[in-house]
Amino acid sequence: MNIVFTFRPSRDMQSDIQATFPNETFSFYKGIEDVLSIEEAEILVTFGTDLTEEIIRQCHSLKWIMVASAGIEEMPLQAIKERDILVTNARGIHKIPMAEFTLGYMLNHVKRFAELRTLEQSETWNKQLPLGELCGKEVAILGTGAIGQEIARLSKAFRMSTIGVNKSGHHAEEFDQIFTIDELEAAVREADFVVSVLPSTKETVDLLQPEHFEAMKQTAAFINIGRGDLVSETVLLSAINDEEIAHAYLDVFAIEPLPEAHPFWRHPNITVTPHISSVTKQYVPRAMDIFVHNLRCFIDGGDYANVIDVEKGY
Amino acid sequence: MNIVFTFRPSRDMQSDIQATFPNETFSFYKGIEDVLSIEEAEILVTFGTDLTEEIIRQCHSLKWIMVASAGIEEMPLQAIKERDILVTNARGIHKIPMAEFTLGYMLNHVKRFAELRTLEQSETWNKQLPLGELCGKEVAILGTGAIGQEIARLSKAFRMSTIGVNKSGHHAEEFDQIFTIDELEAAVREADFVVSVLPSTKETVDLLQPEHFEAMKQTAAFINIGRGDLVSETVLLSAINDEEIAHAYLDVFAIEPLPEAHPFWRHPNITVTPHISSVTKQYVPRAMDIFVHNLRCFIDGGDYANVIDVEKGY
Numbered sequence: 001m002n003i004v005f006t007f008r009p010s011r012d013m014q015s016d017i018q019a020t021f022p023n024e025t026f027s028f029y030k031g032i033e034d035v036l037s038i039e040e041a042e043i044l045v046t047f048g049t050d051l052t053e054e055i056i057r058q059c060h061s062l063k064w065i066m067v068a069s070a071g072i073e074e075m076p077l078q079a080i081k082e083r084d085i086l087v088t089n090a091r092g093i094h095k096i097p098m099a100e101f102t103l104g105y106m107l108n109h110v111k112r113f114a115e116l117r118t119l120e121q122s123e124t125w126n127k128q129l130p131l132g133e134l135c136g137k138e139v140a141i142l143g144t145g146a147i148g149q150e151i152a153r154l155s156k157a158f159r160m161s162t163i164g165v166n167k168s169g170h171h172a173e174e175f176d177q178i179f180t181i182d183e184l185e186a187a188v189r190e191a192d193f194v195v196s197v198l199p200s201t202k203e204t205v206d207l208l209q210p211e212h213f214e215a216m217k218q219t220a221a222f223i224n225i226g227r228g229d230l231v232s233e234t235v236l237l238s239a240i241n242d243e244e245i246a247h248a249y250l251d252v253f254a255i256e257p258l259p260e261a262h263p264f265w266r267h268p269n270i271t272v273t274p275h276i277s278s279v280t281k282q283y284v285p286r287a288m289d290i291f292v293h294n295l296r297c298f299i300d301g302g303d304y305a306n307v308i309d310v311e312k313g314y
Numbered sequence: 315m316n317i318v319f320t321f322r323p324s325r326d327m328q329s330d331i332q333a334t335f336p337n338e339t340f341s342f343y344k345g346i347e348d349v350l351s352i353e354e355a356e357i358l359v360t361f362g363t364d365l366t367e368e369i370i371r372q373c374h375s376l377k378w379i380m381v382a383s384a385g386i387e388e389m390p391l392q393a394i395k396e397r398d399i400l401v402t403n404a405r406g407i408h409k410i411p412m413a414e415f416t417l418g419y420m421l422n423h424v425k426r427f428a429e430l431r432t433l434e435q436s437e438t439w440n441k442q443l444p445l446g447e448l449c450g451k452e453v454a455i456l457g458t459g460a461i462g463q464e465i466a467r468l469s470k471a472f473r474m475s476t477i478g479v480n481k482s483g484h485h486a487e488e489f490d491q492i493f494t495i496d497e498l499e500a501a502v503r504e505a506d507f508v509v510s511v512l513p514s515t516k517e518t519v520d521l522l523q524p525e526h527f528e529a530m531k532q533t534a535a536f537i538n539i540g541r542g543d544l545v546s547e548t549v550l551l552s553a554i555n556d557e558e559i560a561h562a563y564l565d566v567f568a569i570e571p572l573p574e575a576h577p578f579w580r581h582p583n584i585t586v587t588p589h590i591s592s593v594t595k596q597y598v599p600r601a602m603d604i605f606v607h608n609l610r611c612f613i614d615g616g617d618y619a620n621v622i623d624v625e626k627g628y
Contacts, residue, residue, distance in 0.1 A: 100447055157467070
């Protein structure tokens with residue numbers, strides 16, 4: 001089997017993979033532009049942002065694309081679908097870093113760490129800052145897959161109640177209550193935190209509308225670690241400026257990098273982070289575990305992990 | 315029964331308590347200096363910092379002191395012991411806010427929120443900051459009572475391993491492994507976080523010595539939410555300056571408030587907070603729950619919660 005990586009895992013990881021599958025031919029490239037004979041690749045391992053329709057057409061022998069990330073929006077899905085190429089991704093490896101990141105900002109919010117930092121910088125001892133707790137609070141999570149469930153699991157460990165929102169209202173582990181996307185207003189009404197982990201699909205673009213922010217508690221914090229196009233910047237900025245909600249923690253944006261001088265950067269009630277919630281030193285090793293599992297299935301048969309429905313886009 | 319409060323819970327709480335015990339006489343004062351006839355008090359409810367030997371001598375009828383906090387270091391324990399007065403405290407109500415506070419700083423540390431904040435302030439989009447995870451890391455907790463166990467429970471929810479340290483090495487829930495205080499060096503050796511929740515007793519003053527910091531990982535973070543006299547400021551400052559450990563998160567100090575211009579305030583590897591980890595809006599309500607339980611025991615018999623061994627001081 002001819003297996004082409006369009007990125008380079010560490011040398012140790014490369015040798016490990018080769019040693020695990022001694023009969024297969026692996027080649028590791030720094031980028032897709034360096035690949036010598038892509039037309040011979042039967043399996044492509046990629047971060048998913050380097051494929052074009054043109055490349056898919058060149059890849060006569062391609063049977064499987066392993067995307068070592070979760071976002072597949074930039075992939076030429078139509079061309080892939082026509083050729084009936086298997087697509088799997090690294091969904092699930094994001095759940096740990098993204099859930100930790102989310103709980104980190106939830107704790108920052110109730111424990112007022114930003115204000116404590118400001119006090120420290122001015123050498124001010126002020127015990128009168130009334131700190132809150134996560135205990136007893138409610139979190140509404142838009143998206144009840146692996147990431148949403150991990151956030152819910154940790155929230156429950158903090159003695160919070162958990163609301164999940166998904167398309168059909170189907171059951172998901174770790175949620176006390178589930179709402180459908182059509183019931184979004186009801187779902188967010190009592191929440192102290194509204195967290196979105198939703199991908200960008202035709203159903204999720206501009207999903208959050210002014211009425212949803214109006215329905216939220218004025219003390220609520222909104223955390224978006226999914227995709228920036230979930231809510232238009234105008235709608236979000238109005239909600240914040242009109243004090244419909246207390247704070248927004250944004251890791252994702254309509255345009256990334258967030259442009260210089262964008263009003264989000266300096267807004268006192270908006271915290272901006274550079275699409276970093278899933279970034280972790282454990283990223284590539286975890287993606288490789290999924291790849292190894294799926295390669296075994298490819299060779300010997302078995303149930304693939306994380307097969308993408310190319311039609312639906314997730 | 316003549317029950318005297320040397321602080322004032324909210325009016326609602328006062329009426330609730332009176333309604334729960336209609337046959338008892340409650341009086342609520344703003345401070346001990348306002349109490350009209352303290353010699354008639356049979357039960358004193360206090361935050362524990364306003365009692366003196368002189369006052370204990372005046373209180374001829376005193377049978378029980380309910381301390382609505384956890385620290386009893388400022389109490390005239392000798393005088394109390396001679397009179398064989400029951401002392402109970404609010405131990406346990408601190409566990410939720412203190413554990414949340416601790417996990418908050420642990421997440422801040424691995425997720426580098428302080429650096430992300432600095433990037434934001436300079437409107438810099440930098441995705442190259444390698445963020446860490448709590449998952450897979452180890453926390454060593456000095457003190458395995460209610461607070462230590464709650465920190466350990468949450469740490470385990472984050473998929474961490476947990477080491478506990480207590481005097482005798484006795485078993486405690488939520489810890490993967492327990493060490494005695496004599497084995498402290500071994501206990502902290504592999505820890506990514508060393509957290510102290512220890513009270514101030516003759517065994518804990520200056521417990522942490524240079525060799526303990528030398529034994530710790532250079533990447534370790536030390537979090538002290540117990541008492542400041544656990545480690546001398548000189549020892550701690552040397553450990554930080556010599557890079558024996560990476561960071562100290564300090565909520566407690568030998569002298570509080572931390573004096574102006576103290577080197578801890580501006581040290582880049584020390585985070586100072588104003589003894590605030592246990593402060594929460596839920597504090598007094600939770601203390602009152604314990605008081606109500608114990609008052610029932612006082613009247614009808616039963617097992618008191620949180621009885622203090624006046625000899626041992628905890």
